[in-house]
Amino acid sequence: MKLVVQVKLLPTPEQAAALEATLHACNRAATHVASVAFDTGVKDRNGLQKLLYADIKATFALSAQPAVRVVNKVVDAYTTLTAQARAGLLGKATSKRYRSAMSSPVSFRPGAAQPFDDRCLSWQQDARTVSIWTVGGRMKALRYTGSAGQLKVLHAHRKGESDLVQRGGKWFLIATCDLPEPDVMEPADWIGVDRGIVNLATTSDGVNYQGRGLRRYRNWCARKRAELQKKQTRSATRRLARRSTREQRHATHLNHRISKEIVSVAQRTGRGIAVEELDGIRDRDRVRLRRDQRGTLSSWPFHQLGRHLAYKARQAGVAFLEVDPAYTSQRCPRCGHTEKANRPTRDHFRCRRCALAGPADTVAGVNVRDRARSAWAFVTMPAPATPA
Ligand SMILES: [Zn+2]
Numbered sequence: 001m002k003l004v005v006q007v008k009l010l011p012t013p014e015q016a017a018a019l020e021a022t023l024h025a026c027n028r029a030a031t032h033v034a035s036v037a038f039d040t041g042v043k044d045r046n047g048l049q050k051l052l053y054a055d056i057k058a059t060f061a062l063s064a065q066p067a068v069r070v071v072n073k074v075v076d077a078y079t080t081l082t083a084q085a086r087a088g089l090l091g092k093a094t095s096k097r098y099r100s101a102m103s104s105p106v107s108f109r110p111g112a113a114q115p116f117d118d119r120c121l122s123w124q125q126d127a128r129t130v131s132i133w134t135v136g137g138r139m140k141a142l143r144y145t146g147s148a149g150q151l152k153v154l155h156a157h158r159k160g161e162s163d164l165v166q167r168g169g170k171w172f173l174i175a176t177c178d179l180p181e182p183d184v185m186e187p188a189d190w191i192g193v194d195r196g197i198v199n200l201a202t203t204s205d206g207v208n209y210q211g212r213g214l215r216r217y218r219n220w221c222a223r224k225r226a227e228l229q230k231k232q233t234r235s236a237t238r239r240l241a242r243r244s245t246r247e248q249r250h251a252t253h254l255n256h257r258i259s260k261e262i263v264s265v266a267q268r269t270g271r272g273i274a275v276e277e278l279d280g281i282r283d284r285d286r287v288r289l290r291r292d293q294r295g296t297l298s299s300w301p302f303h304q305l306g307r308h309l310a311y312k313a314r315q316a317g318v319a320f321l322e323v324d325p326a327y328t329s330q331r332c333p334r335c336g337h338t339e340k341a342n343r344p345t346r347d348h349f350r351c352r353r354c355a356l357a358g359p360a361d362t363v364a365g366v367n368v369r370d371r372a373r374s375a376w377a378f379v380t381m382p383a384p385a386t387p388a
Contacts, residue, residue: 001178001181002177002178002179003153003157003177003179003315004174004175005146005150005151005154005174005177006146006150006172006173006174007145007146008144008145008170009144009170009172010144011142018134018135018136018139019142021134022164023110023112023114023164024111025060025062025135026062026066026070027110028060028110029059029060029062030070030074030108030112031105031106032060033048034074034078035105035107036048036051036052037074037105038106039105043075045075048074049068053068060135062135065117065119065120065133066114066133069114069115069116073108078106081102110166111167114164114165115163115164116161116163117161119133120132121162121164121173123158125155127141128145128151129143130173132164144173153177153179156177157178158176159176160178162174162175179315184317184318184319185270185318185319187270187318188269189271189369189373190272190372191204191205191266191271191274191365192274192364192365192367193262193273193275194276194328194329194361194368195276195305199361200254200255200305201258202359202364202365203262203265203362204366204368204369206365207265208359208361208362209261224243225240228240228243252304256308258308259308259311259312263309263312263313264316266313267317267318271318272321272372272376273318273320274320274369274372275309276325276368277322319376321372321376323372327367328368329360332353332354332363333367335353335356337352337353339352343360347359347361349363
């Protein structure tokens, strides 16, 4: 299982200057390659390398490996862009967004990530330093730091390339680690997780993780964004971009915390985790939402929470299952009666037949759990013996 570990670099002022010169040169080179690729239509690895390899090395003072990485980075960027366009993520081919994305070459920020392989970057774990290629020659004894847990993973499992990035004047290496995957424990039972808008996650145990802080924060951000958008200046645009990054980071932080907690409960109690398949959730909530709320739904981090849960579960050897989401909000877990009127309001569930009542999100979580119970029994049931 792949895992990324980020360590912070502690360069001296001279080392920082050399890192900056190196990263900026790599990204200037990448922007140049991208514009040639755009003009000539050559966007494959071999073609671009043949065309530009000597040029990159001479003009930008890059050595062989970094030059190859720069070309790969550009090829990857165009591949991603094409895939996004094809998947409709840039809107219709006639939209302003689509046209502006496709009508100019890809460009790279000066501090954008640059991959370094083992030939250009070596790690001295005991000294907690790296030695790294720079445009001014090999830099030795560059110190790094990180949390104890991260360093432990890094030192035991680092494999392959690491990315050098500059963020907010600070320097980081993002290393890829390859961890052995634990066997999945046979679950004794399941925790059903209902994902929602007010409660980001509610479990069949009745525990809910509220997104209220997040919602308030997002509303505040939306207001600020509107103010900034009115201004339309360059600095306002920059501030806007920074704000949306911060907003996303906050949502990511919450999702990390929630998924970590749910997985740790599952591990402690020997249970698996079940969630609803996603498209269903979106449809279900869309129906319930007011028109003015719908816009926020597509950006709501359901997907991310699901990914975090799946990923952390795998890491912990906890079984993870996605179940059919149909009617999980309307079905009575006691008598099975399914009717829209079972859920008179967003928050409350009350069965019209047997009068079972409770918080609606918890009931949905229980339904998800019950579905996982039967789905798992079905999956693990021995195949029927075929008659001889
Ligand atoms: Zn009932």
